[in-house]
Each structure stands twice: as structure tokens, then as C-alpha cells.
Amino acid sequence: MSMTVSAEPLLRVDALQVTYGPSNxxxxxxxDASLMVxxxxxxxxxxxxxxxxxxxxxxxxxxxxxxVGRIAGGHIYIAGQQVTEFRDxxxxxxxxxxxxxxxxxxxxxxxxxxxxGTQIAESVRRHDPGVALVPRCHELLELVKLPETALxxxxxxxxxxxRQRVMLAIALGCRPRLLVADExxxxxxxxxxxxxxxxxxxxxxxxxxxxxxxxxxxxLLRWHCDRLYIMYAGRTIEWGATACxxxxxxxxxxxxxxxxxxxxxxxxxxxxxxxxxVPALEQHAGCPFAPRCGDADAVCHVRMPETTFVxxxxxxxxWRLGSRDAAA
Amino acid sequence: xxxxxxxxxxxxALLSIVIIGSxxxxxxxxxxxLPGDPLxxxxxxxxxxSGRHWFGTDDLGRDVLVEIIYGTRVSFxxxxxxxxxxxxxxxxxxxxxxxxxxxxxxxxxxxxxxxQVMPTFIxxxxxxxxxxPGLLRVVAVIALLSWPQTARVVRGEVLRLSRLDFVDALRCxxxxxxxxxxxxxxxxxxxxxxxxxxxxxxxxxxxxASLSFLGLSDPSVISWGRLLSAGQRFLFSAWWLSLxxxxxxxxxxxxxxxxxxxxxxxxxxxHAR
Amino acid sequence: MTRYxxxxxxxxxxxxxxxxxxxxxxxxxxxGDPIDALVGNYPAPAAYIERVRHDFGLDQSLPMQLGHxxxxxxxxxxxxxxxxxxxxxxxxxxxxxITLILMLPSLILASLIGVALAVAATGQTGRIMDSVLxxxxxxxxxxxxxxxxxxxxxxxxxxxxxxxxxxxxxxxTHDPLLDLLRHLVLPAFCITIYYIAxxxxxxxxSMLEILHQDFILxxxxxxxxxxxxxxxxxxxxAAIPVIxxxxxxxxxxxxxxxxxxxxxxxxxLGGLFINSIANRDYPVLSGIFLLASIAVVMANIxxxxxxxxxxxxxxxxxxxx
Numbered sequence: 001m002s003m004t005v006s007a008e009p010l011l012r013v014d015a016l017q018v019t020y021g022p023s024n025x026x027x028x029x030x031x032d033a034s035l036m037v038x039x040x041x042x043x044x045x046x047x048x049x050x051x052x053x054x055x056x057x058x059x060x061x062x063x064x065x066x067x068v069g070r071i072a073g074g075h076i077y078i079a080g081q082q083v084t085e086f087r088d089x090x091x092x093x094x095x096x097x098x099x100x101x102x103x104x105x106x107x108x109x110x111x112x113x114x115x116x117g118t119q120i121a122e123s124v125r126r127h128d129p130g131v132a133l134v135p136r137c138h139e140l141l142e143l144v145k146l147p148e149t150a151l152x153x154x155x156x157x158x159x160x161x162x163r164q165r166v167m168l169a170i171a172l173g174c175r176p177r178l179l180v181a182d183e184x185x186x187x188x189x190x191x192x193x194x195x196x197x198x199x200x201x202x203x204x205x206x207x208x209x210x211x212x213x214x215x216x217x218x219x220l221l222r223w224h225c226d227r228l229y230i231m232y233a234g235r236t237i238e239w240g241a242t243a244c245x246x247x248x249x250x251x252x253x254x255x256x257x258x259x260x261x262x263x264x265x266x267x268x269x270x271x272x273x274x275x276x277x278v279p280a281l282e283q284h285a286g287c288p289f290a291p292r293c294g295d296a297d298a299v300c301h302v303r304m305p306e307t308t309f310v311x312x313x314x315x316x317x318x319w320r321l322g323s324r325d326a327a328a
Numbered sequence: 329x330x331x332x333x334x335x336x337x338x339x340x341a342l343l344s345i346v347i348i349g350s351x352x353x354x355x356x357x358x359x360x361x362l363p364g365d366p367l368x369x370x371x372x373x374x375x376x377x378s379g380r381h382w383f384g385t386d387d388l389g390r391d392v393l394v395e396i397i398y399g400t401r402v403s404f405x406x407x408x409x410x411x412x413x414x415x416x417x418x419x420x421x422x423x424x425x426x427x428x429x430x431x432x433x434x435x436x437x438x439x440x441x442x443x444q445v446m447p448t449f450i451x452x453x454x455x456x457x458x459x460x461p462g463l464l465r466v467v468a469v470i471a472l473l474s475w476p477q478t479a480r481v482v483r484g485e486v487l488r489l490s491r492l493d494f495v496d497a498l499r500c501x502x503x504x505x506x507x508x509x510x511x512x513x514x515x516x517x518x519x520x521x522x523x524x525x526x527x528x529x530x531x532x533x534x535x536x537a538s539l540s541f542l543g544l545s546d547p548s549v550i551s552w553g554r555l556l557s558a559g560q561r562f563l564f565s566a567w568w569l570s571l572x573x574x575x576x577x578x579x580x581x582x583x584x585x586x587x588x589x590x591x592x593x594x595x596x597x598x599h600a601r
Numbered sequence: 602m603t604r605y606x607x608x609x610x611x612x613x614x615x616x617x618x619x620x621x622x623x624x625x626x627x628x629x630x631x632x633g634d635p636i637d638a639l640v641g642n643y644p645a646p647a648a649y650i651e652r653v654r655h656d657f658g659l660d661q662s663l664p665m666q667l668g669h670x671x672x673x674x675x676x677x678x679x680x681x682x683x684x685x686x687x688x689x690x691x692x693x694x695x696x697x698x699i700t701l702i703l704m705l706p707s708l709i710l711a712s713l714i715g716v717a718l719a720v721a722a723t724g725q726t727g728r729i730m731d732s733v734l735x736x737x738x739x740x741x742x743x744x745x746x747x748x749x750x751x752x753x754x755x756x757x758x759x760x761x762x763x764x765x766x767x768x769x770x771x772x773x774t775h776d777p778l779l780d781l782l783r784h785l786v787l788p789a790f791c792i793t794i795y796y797i798a799x800x801x802x803x804x805x806x807s808m809l810e811i812l813h814q815d816f817i818l819x820x821x822x823x824x825x826x827x828x829x830x831x832x833x834x835x836x837x838x839a840a841i842p843v844i845x846x847x848x849x850x851x852x853x854x855x856x857x858x859x860x861x862x863x864x865x866x867x868x869x870l871g872g873l874f875i876n877s878i879a880n881r882d883y884p885v886l887s888g889i890f891l892l893a894s895i896a897v898v899m900a901n902i903x904x905x906x907x908x909x910x911x912x913x914x915x916x917x918x919x920x921x922x
Contacts, residue, residue: 052774063818095763095824101824108815111834113841113912122833123823154913167819396704444618444849446623447893449856454627454886457878534745538860541747542875556748556899560671560864562765574748584741 001226004184008080010098010210011037016074018052018059018234029055031234031288032304033074034189042204042211044221044242046257047231050244053214056231057182061213062091063102067322079177096174097127097312104183106163110155116166117151123173140169144199161192172203178202178210185220197224200323218261229255233288240314250316253289276317287319333337341516341590347583355400362394367550374566384568386558392568395550396576401581402551403533406467410532413471419514419521425479426486427509440476448473452535456544463546466539470532473509478524487515525590530584536576552577605916609905613898620894625670629663680884684877689888693870696875697892699769700869703788704858712847715800716840720831722801727856731840734801741798746857750791750864757787767866774869788865792857796847803846806882807839814838848904852897 012162018030030052037043045053059071060066062083075084079098083091095101111119117137138148144165155163166185171179181200185193186227201224204211215221221228222242228241231252238251249255287293290300300319308321330560370389377384378536412465425436459465489495490513539545541554541560552573559570609721612825617794673680679689718737758766765771765784774780811817812835870889877885909916 058818061822063821092821092824092826095822097824101822103815103819109819111816111838112914113821113837114833121819122825122829126823126825156914170819170823299636379712441620441875442616445852445894445897446620447855447890447897448851448860450890450893451623453874453878454890458627530743535741537745538747538856538913541745541903542858542863542878556745556751557750560747563751563754564759567759570748570751570755575749577745578740578743581745582739585739585743596774 008077009036010039010041010079011035011212012057012077013060013168014075014077015153016017016056016059016076017072018055018064018069020055020069022106025305028072029069029290030059031246033231033234033236035229035239037212038212039177040210041227042201042207042213042225043227043229044225045212045229045231045236046216046218048216048219048257051062051231053231054182057101057180057212059212060180061095061099062086062088063101073093084325096171096176098174098177100171100174100178101180101182102164102167102171102184105187106160106167107155107187110163111169113119116149116153118157120151120166120169120173123170125237127174136173137169143203148149149191160188161195164188164192164196168196168199172207176209178212179216182214183216184213184218193220200216200224210273218246218257230257230324235288235317237318238314238316240310244311244314248310248314248322250310250314251289251318252293252295252320256292256314263324265308281303287317338590338593340586341593344583344586344590347377351400351580351583352404353395355404358397367394367398374562376566377568383572384566386555386566386569387562392555392572396552396573398550399552399573399579400574402463402549403536404575405472406463406534406536407584408510409463409467409530410470410474410536411528413467413505414474414478414528414532415521415525417475419482419518421475422479422482422546423486423509425515426483426516427505427513428488429487433483436479443473443476449524449535449538452539453542453544456539461544461546463549467537470535473529473535474528478521478528481520481524482517485520486513487514489513504539512581523588523594526584526588526591528570530588531575531583534579605909607617610901613902616898617895620898621671621674621891623783624894625667625886627890628883629666630708638879674891679888681880682877682885684882685885686881689884691833691889693873693885696870696873699880700858700862702852703785703862703867704792706785707789707792708847708854710789712800712843714793715797716804716836716843717736718797718801719804719808719839722805722829723812731805738798738802741794741796741801744794746791746795747795747864749837749895750788750861753787753790754864763788767801769868775912786866787861789862790862791864795857796850796854799846799850804839804843807842808835811835811838841908842850844907845904848900848907851900851904854917855893855897 007047013033016030016033017028020029024047026252033052033056035043035045046052055064055069059069060076060078064070064087071084075082077083083094087096104327107114109115120137120140121133124131124140124197128136137151141148141150146162146165146169150158150162150166155166158166160292164187184200185196187234188196196292197220200213200249203209211225213221213225225242227240228242228245230245230253231237232253238245238249238254245254252285284302287296287305290296293300297319303319305317305319307315307317310316310321344430358410359375361401370383370385370386372389374387375381375385383396385391386395397504421436421439425433431567452473455469486509495513498512499505503512515542536545536551537556540551541557543554543557545551547554555573556570556577559566559573562569617681641790665730677690678818681687682689683693685692699782718730718734724730754766757764764786769781770777771780771784817830817834819832824834859871859874860867861867863875866872873885874889876882
């Protein structure tokens with residue numbers, strides 16, 4: 001994985017904070033998230049439910065619920081342009097191209113009363129104004145391996161896997177340079193999951209498109225992403241090349257997550273489990289994982305850890321890293 | 329019990345209760361203080377509103393304000409009686425359909441649909457016109473028109489409740505079907521009827537006003553609709569005959585509609601979950 | 602889809618038949634003698650009355666009368682109105698047309714305004730418009746339409762003299778269309794008020810629900826404009842309950858039309874209806890009841906069809922209660 005940045009990264013997020021709700025009842029969905037995606041890369045964001053990864057994904061396109069969700073701090077740069085302060089009209093110009101998004105459960109994410117063909121054509125018309133609609137739609141269907149007959153059908157007539165391909169076709173119609181996928185396979189059965197992820201991989205190669213996949217399924221991300229970010233309680237707490245993060249996890253949470261993800265069995269042949277629960281999304285001093293951490297020190301409860309350099313391609317936020325062997 | 333789940337009423341509902349309460353008070357108390365027969369014919373024919381007659385007088389010299397106060401009785405009486413009759417009919421029929429299902433349910437649903445398809449107002453007018461006026465008849469006709477709505481709501485609630493586990497538990501203990509329906513299910517379903525009840529009252533008042541406006545009510549009884557039909561005759565000369573009785577209808581119906589909204593919020597099964 | 606249509610039409614037919622029975626029962630079993638309408642106060646000899654009875658088959662048994670009734674109906678013979686000295690059906694249809702001139706534009710206008718109000722209430726100036734909408738909705742549901750009619754006449758026709766107070770046409774006019782429109786304004790307003798209230802309330806609830814649906818997020822993620830999202834995605838879905846509520850309330854609008862016509866002396870079905878009651882003109886009453894019933898049944902069927910067209914999930918799911 002090349003570390004020299006020759007051009008601006010496609011996506012850069014610096015210390016982002018996202019809040020929900022009125023000022024007397026604030027919920028900090030994202031407290032401190034930073035990430036970067038280069039052109040053509042495949043990056044994954046992993047974490048449990050409630051860690052803020054979906055909120056982060058939506059914030060990238062300005063799709064936070066209006067009047068309720070706000071970016072409270074930090075910056076987002078898309079293709080070098082700062083978009084943090086964007087109003088909705090400015091976001092509209094940016095959505096689809098260069099950044100497109102696909103979502104989790106295609107049945108509720110597709111308009112039930114409009115034909116598939118029309119929904120795909122809408123994308124094309126918006127981002128490819130001059131092009132002939134029907135051939136382009138056929139092209140897109142071919143890319144996602146759907147039959148032509150799908151154009152005339154309605155969402156409820158298709159299977160879950162086919163619907164997810166439709167979502168992909170809609171996103172691809174925007175000619176995106178970066179595709180954000182928010183839990184793209186969670187609503188699908190295991191075989192279909194594999195198919196969709198394989199398809200994403202193929203598309204990435206064919207179209208030289210960057211991929212940002214948000215998922216709670218570490219197993220999935222492991223095989224399809226070049227780099228990985230681990231999120232916990234609204235913060236990115238570990239990140240780096242996938243192989244590094246999975247094989248030599250630095251943060252105690254990551255170790256627990258990997259153990260619980262059935263990627264490997266423990267010494268006694270059992271799968272691991274993480275003690276405790278995900279904390280409520282409120283601000284407190286100190287490392288959010290401290291209450292659950294087996295290695296927590298006094299300082300862990302008091303101050304938020306800073307970024308520690310584990311290797312060149314691997315970082316984590318944990319006070320314990322200074323005194324531990326990173327290869328352990 | 330549904331009452332236990334009730335939440336605090338918001339201000340529109342409270343306002344409506346104040347209005348309804350005041351009207352009731354007015355109609356019960358004020359007539360006690362009026363000397364003589366306030367509905368006697370006088371010579372003050374068609375007087376515009378003044379210090380002596382706040383709302384003016386009608387073509388028989390009677391004070392419009394007094395007539396309105398008397399008319400309140402009829403409206404409330406008919407409204408509440410009709411609401412009660414509708415509630416009873418609708419609850420019985422709806423719960424039978426919802427609880428027993430199958431053929432009974434199909435019959436009930438089709439029956440209700442049939443009544444809703446009928447041009448009910450026309451039917452009401454025809455019945456009252458041909459069978460003669462009379463408060464009881466009007467109440468019966470209103471109940472006849474309004475029961476499908478109640479029945480549908482009750483059927484839905486009963487259907488939902490019948491599927492809950494406690495019903496099977498009761499059956500295991502050996503409680504007879506109709507006892508389950510009457511003593512366990514219906515009391516729980518009643519909450520949804522309260523909100524509808526207020527709505528039925530407001531609809532009944534409007535319907536009664538419409539019928540008496542068309543001259544189909546008991547001529548010996550003062551009702552707001554009848555005042556408006558007199559107003560129709562003197563539209564060009566005595567506008568006060570139309571304005572005030574109609575205003576009374578509007579305020580009363582509005583109050584009951586607000587109350588219905590408030591009750592619906594209170595007893596909404598979705599909020600109570 | 603065909604099965605759906607056929608099913609609905611079948612039930613529609615059953616309903617109409619039931620209504621025909623009800624009609625027969627009402628007009629033949631309630632007190633009041635149709636012969637009175639013919640004879641009036643004239644001291645006719647008993648023999649004459651007997652003969653008239655026989656001529657009209659009123660001395661036959663009820664099942665026989667029912668049989669004749671049904672046969673006549675099937676042939677399009679709705680009877681004869683003694684009062685108006687015409688066959689009933691053409692008379693009613695004529696007047697019904699005039700009522701439709703009043704009703705249809707009102708319904709369409711009310712639906713459009715109601716939806717527009719709902720769109721405004723969910724837009725940027727949301728809060729104010731929302732209160733306005735709730736207020737309009739409450740008033741619309743509570744106001745007696747005939748009273749509103751009277752007030753409008755007093756204000757606009759009598760005091761301000763901007764618009765005519767009664768009727769459908771003026772006797773002398775240089776522009777018949779403009780004249781018709783001027784006469785239409787006030788009565789149409791009365792009918793629309795209730796409908797705007799109903800439509801606005803349903804449309805608002807529907808829009809709020811749709812706006813929170815996931816597919817709106819997908820639409821926004823495509824980068825299409827807010828207006829495009831509104832029209833192509835939100836309204837396409839939110840309009841569906843509006844269609845059903847407008848269609849299924851057709852019977853109520855008929856009521857409103859009748860009452861409004863009475864106040865404005867609009868020469869439609871309403872006026873005929875009221876007169877026939879006063880004159881005990883049973884054939885006309887019976888005919889109006891039947892026509893209104895058939896109209897409501899047809900309105901329901903049409904609404905069902907429109908609903909199926911608008912929401913493809915309906916026509917493709919085999920089972921429907």
C-alpha cells in the first residue's frame with residue numbers, strides 16, 4: 001500500500017463531531033472521527049451497532065436528518081473541497097458525483113411505486129445529461145449483472161439481492177469516484193452477501209472507483225478492504241492496513257472485536273466475547289472503552305488517549321500502547 | 329384499564345371542555361332566571377341586535393339569544409343520545425366480527441360497507457320526512473348512519489386483543505367465549521371508542537342541524553337548525569337570525585372536535601404501548 | 602389486475618342490488634300514500650281512487666310490486682313524477698348534471714388546495730403554515746355548510762354586492778361563461794371548505810410519514826434537487842391516501858352539495874330533492890336515492906381502480922380483504 005500521497009485524497013475527514021437533537025438534549029453520535037480515502041482504494045469502517053459509523057457515512061453526503069442532526073465540529077474534504085459548512089443546495093450538487101451512496105435494506109430504500117428503470121434513469125439523467133437513457137440503463141444493468149426485464153419491474157417484485165444490485169446500478173449511474181456503502185449486505189443472506197461483495201470488488205476494478213464500506217461484519221471487511229478503521233462510541237480508535245489491524249490488533253477493543261467476530265478461536269477453542277455494553281452516546285472524559293477494558297489504568301478513565309504510532313501504516317488511540325509490545 | 333394509561337390533556341382539549349361545560353351550564357341555569365315565558369310572541373319583530381336584545385329578535389318577536397340557549401338542550405340531548413346509541417350498536421357489532429372472525433366477520437364487514445356506500449343523508453331525510461319528525465326518530469336515524477365507523481374501530485381493536493396470549497390463557501381456565509368477549513376484551517377496547525364518541529356527538533349535532541334546517545324536525549322544539557331555516561327566509565333583511573345560531577353550532581361542534589382530538593391523543597394505542 | 606376489477610364490480614353490483622331493495626322498502630313500507638300526491642286535496646270519488654290504484658299496480662301483493670319494480674328499473678324506467686309531469690329518470694339526470702357543474706370543479710379545486718397547504722406546511726416556513734392548516738382543518742370539519750352559505754350571501758351578495766346571491770344564471774348577461782362563474786364562486790366555496798379540511802389533514806399526515814421513509818434518503822443521495830424529490834418521490838407516494846379519501850368521501854360531498862343548493866337556489870338535484878319531499882313525490886325521491894347510491898358505488902369502484910393504478914403493490918398482491 002503506497003503511503004506517499006501524490007494527489008489530494010478523495011475523501012478526508014478530520015476530527016468530525018456530529019450531534020443529534022436540541023441543545024438541551026444533545027446526543028453525540030460522532031465525537032472524534034478521522035479518516036481518509038484515496039482514489040481507487042477500498043476502505044472499511046467497522047464497529048458495533050451504535051458506534052456512529054452510519055451517522056458518519058451519512059454526514060459525508062450531508063444526509064443527516066434535517067433540523068435534528070448537525071455537524072458540530074471538525075472538517076470534511078471531498079476532492080480537496082471543504083464541505084463541512086455546506087447548505088443543502090450545495091450538497092445537492094455534490095451528491096452522486098463524486099460521492100455516491102448505497103444503503104442497507106433495499107426494500108425500504110427504493111421508491112415502491114416507481115419502476116426500477118425510472119429510478120435508475122433518474123440517476124443517469126441527473127449526472128449524464130446528454131447520454132441516451134435506454135442504452136445507458138442497459139449498460140448499468142449489465143454491470144450489476146441484472147437482466148433487462150428488471151427495468152419494467154417494481155421493487156417489491158425482486159429479491160433482496162437483486163434489489164441491492166439495483167441500488168448499486170442507481171449509484172453507478174452517477175459515475176461516482178467514491179462509493180460509500182452503509183451496511184450493504186446486512187439485510188441479505190450469506191450467499192448473497194458474498195455475491196454482492198464480489199460484485200463490489202469487480203466494479204471497483206473495472207471503474208477505478210474507491211470504496212468505503214461501513215459494516216459490523218469484520219469478516220466481510222477483512223477480505224475486501226485494503227485499509228480498515230475501527231470505531232467505538234463515536235470515535236475512530238484504530239486504523240491501518242487491514243492485514244496489520246486484523247493480525248496484530250493494537251487496541252483492546254479491536255482485540256475483543258476480532259475475538260468475538262469468529263475470525264479466530266481462542267486458545268481453549270472457544271470464541272471470545274466482549275464484556276459489558278456499548279456506552280450511551282454522551283460526553284465524558286477519558287477513554288470510552290475504559291469501563292469495559294481489562295487493561296485499564298487510572299489515566300484511561302481520566303483522559304482521552306492520543307494517537308499512537310504503532311507502525312507506519314497502523315495507528316491506534318490507547319494509553320497502553322506505549323508500554324506494550326506492538327507485535328503482541 | 330385504558331383509563332390508567334391516559335395522559336394529561338393538552339390545552340385545546342381543555343379549552344373544549346371549558347366551552348362545553350359553559351354551554352351546559354348556560355342552558356341549565358339561565359332559563360331558571362328568565363321571568364315569564366321567554367318564548368312568547370311579542371311585538372318586537374325582527375329587531376337588530378341592541379342593548380335589550382343582544383342577538384336581536386326573530387319574526388315572532390322572540391329574543392334570539394334566549395332561543396339559542398334553549399336550543400342548546402336539543403343539540404346536546406340529540407348529540408349525546410345518538411353518540412350513545414351509535415357506540416352501543418357499533419361496539420356490539422364490531423366486537424362480534426372482530427372476536428369470532430370467519431363468516432361473522434365477513435358479514436359484519438360487508439354490512440358496514442353497505443351502510444357506508446348508502447347515501448346516508450338522503451336516506452335520513454327520506455325516512456324522517458316520510459315517517460314524521462320526532463327526537464327519538466332523529467336519534468335512531470343518526471345512529472343508523474354513524475355505527476359503521478365505530479364498528480370498524482372496535483372490530484380492529486377487538487381483533488388485535490383477541491390475538492393476545494391472555495385470551496388463550498382464559499380459555500384454558502375454562503371461561504366461556506362470550507364471557508371473555510364481554511368482560512375481558514370489550515372493556516379494553518372501549519378506550520378507542522371514547523375519542524370516536526366525541527366525534528360522533530359533533531357529527532350528530534351537525535346532522536340534526538341539517539335536518540331541522542330542512543324543516544324536518546319537531547316544530548314545537550327550538551333547535552339551532554330551525555333558527556337558521558328562519559334565517560334563510562329573512563336573509564336579505566335580518567342577518568342576525570343567521571349569524572348567531574350558526575355561530576353557536578360552529579362553536580359547539582368545534583369544541584367536540586377538539587375534545588375528540590384530545591381524547592384520541594390520550595387513548596392512542598400507539599402511544600400507550 | 603383484471604381479477605381485482607372484476608371483483609370490485611361484482612361487489613358493487615351486489616351493493617346496488619341491496620340498495621335497490623332498501624329503496625323499495627322505504628318507499629313502499631313507510632306511511633304515506635303515493636296516490637295522495639296524485640289526488641291532492643281534490644275530493645275524488647272512492648271508485649276513481651280504486652281504479653288508479655289498480656292501474657298503477659298498487660293493489661297487488663308486495664312481492665309482485667317488487668317484481669314490477671325491478672323489471673322497470675332494468676328497462677330504465679324509474680317511474681313517473683306526477684308533480685313535475687315528467688318521467689323520473691330524465692328529470693333527475695338533467696338536474697344531476699347541474700349539480701355536477703357545481704361539484705366537480707369544487708372537488709378538484711379543494712384537492713389541489715388541500716395538497717398545496719400540506720406541502721407548504723412541511724416546507725421551510727413549516728411552523729406557521731402548519732398552524733394554519735390545523736386551523737383550517739378544524740374549522741372545515743366543524744362549520745355547518747348551509748350557515749356558511751348564508752353568511753357568504755349576506756357579506757358578498759347583500760352588503761358588498763360583489764357576487765350574485767342566488768341561482769345559476771342571470772336573466773340578462775353579455776358573457777354567459779363569466780356569469781356562470783360568478784354564480785359558481787360562492788356555492789363552490791362552501792363545498793370546498795369541508796373538502797380542503799379533509800384533504801389537507803390527510804395529505805399532511807401522509808407527507809410527514811413519507812418524508813421519514815428510507816427511500817427519500819436514496820433519492821437525495823442521487824443528488825437530485827429538493828423539488829424533484831418532492832414531486833417525483835414524496836408526492837407520488839403521499840398522494841395515494843389523498844386519492845382514497847377524496848373518492849370515499851364522495852357521498853359526503855353529495856350531502857354538502859344538496860344543502861348548499863338549497864341556500865343558493867342552485868337548480869340542481871338538491872332543490873328537486875327538497876321539493877319532492879314537500880310534495881310527497883315518491884317516484885322522484887326513490888329515483889334520487891337510487892341514482893345517488895349508484896353514483897357512490899361507482900365513485901368507490903373508480904377510487905379503488907385509481908388506488909390500484911397509483912400503488913402497484915395493491916394490484917400485484919393476490920389477497921385483498
